[in-house]
Amino acid sequence: MHIPDGFLTPAVWATLDAAAIPAVGFFVRRAQTRLDESRVPLLGVMGAFVFAAQMINFPVGVGTSGHLVGATLLAATLGPCAATVVMTAILVVQALVFQDGGVTALGANVLNMAVAGVWLGYLPLRLAGGPRRLPLFVGGWLSVFGAALLATVQLSLSGVAAGRALFASMLGIHAVTGLAEGAITVAAVEAIARLSPRFVFREEG
Amino acid sequence: MKRLTWALGGCAVLLACLAGWIASTSPDGLERVAQDLGFAPRGTAVLAGSPLADYQARFVHTRWAAQAAAGLAGAALLYGFGVLFGRALKRKR
Numbered sequence: 001m002h003i004p005d006g007f008l009t010p011a012v013w014a015t016l017d018a019a020a021i022p023a024v025g026f027f028v029r030r031a032q033t034r035l036d037e038s039r040v041p042l043l044g045v046m047g048a049f050v051f052a053a054q055m056i057n058f059p060v061g062v063g064t065s066g067h068l069v070g071a072t073l074l075a076a077t078l079g080p081c082a083a084t085v086v087m088t089a090i091l092v093v094q095a096l097v098f099q100d101g102g103v104t105a106l107g108a109n110v111l112n113m114a115v116a117g118v119w120l121g122y123l124p125l126r127l128a129g130g131p132r133r134l135p136l137f138v139g140g141w142l143s144v145f146g147a148a149l150l151a152t153v154q155l156s157l158s159g160v161a162a163g164r165a166l167f168a169s170m171l172g173i174h175a176v177t178g179l180a181e182g183a184i185t186v187a188a189v190e191a192i193a194r195l196s197p198r199f200v201f202r203e204e205g
Numbered sequence: 206m207k208r209l210t211w212a213l214g215g216c217a218v219l220l221a222c223l224a225g226w227i228a229s230t231s232p233d234g235l236e237r238v239a240q241d242l243g244f245a246p247r248g249t250a251v252l253a254g255s256p257l258a259d260y261q262a263r264f265v266h267t268r269w270a271a272q273a274a275a276g277l278a279g280a281a282l283l284y285g286f287g288v289l290f291g292r293a294l295k296r297k298r
Contacts, residue, residue: 049216089286
């Protein structure tokens with residue numbers, strides 16, 4: 001759901017760019033105090049892994065594909081603050097190097113996936129007190145659906161299409177993609193937990 | 206920990222290499238909706254001309270290999286970012 005350049009009107013993308021910069025700055029500073037030292041070696045491999053996993057598009061219905069976003073997976077392993085920073089780095093590299101997602105729309109994509117996506121994905125883990133199966137699945141679904149909802153609001157504000165059709169199709173597709181996100185998140189976190197149980201995120205304190 | 210780092214790194218390399226073979230090339234959710242509702246032509250690229258645009262390394266001429274090269278380069282960039290960010294965090298403490 002990376003929004004390309006040209007879909008958002010300048011008023012919308014400029015506002016979101018302006019909002020994204022302090023938001024990411026805030027989480028960078030918080031990661032400094034919140035990220036557990038033992039997780040530092042995971043920052044690089046988790047970023048590389050989620051980036052590569054995002055390249056694998058799988059079919060969602062006929063003629064449409066989706067791919068892992070990985071916001072909940074990052075939150076479950078790095079904690080939400082560092083997850084926001086790593087996801088932002090992924091989106092920046094995708095936009096600047098791979099032309100996946102717009103440069104002007106970078107603020108929108110960061111707010112949708114790295115901020116809202118990560119924190120919506122983290123919410124069920126926090127409420128359940130740990131990364132068990134159900135909260136991981138719900139978190140994965142919620143991160144994709146929530147990010148898609150925000151993207152749809154931004155596209156709607158930019159007047160790309162009639163609101164009702166836009167919301168129905170965007171939310172319909174991403175409600176399905178979210179199920180795959182949830183399932184992959186559960187499988188990935190369980191595999192990580194089997195290899196190294198203490199690296200699955202418990203509680204940030 | 207070592208085991209986990211190697212496993213994740215290995216998976217990243219494997220996924221980046223396999224993407225050209227196994228990934229669906231259908232439009233993603235937003236691209237599909239943009240086509241269906243007719244706003245796809247609005248899409249532009251402000252920053253044109255990256256040698257790795259669209260996950261295809263321009264200097265490699267086989268499609269899957271071009272994608273693998275682009276994917277490996279991207280994974281390496283993010284690994285590098287994580288290492289530098291981790292170092293910056295440690296230095297600040």
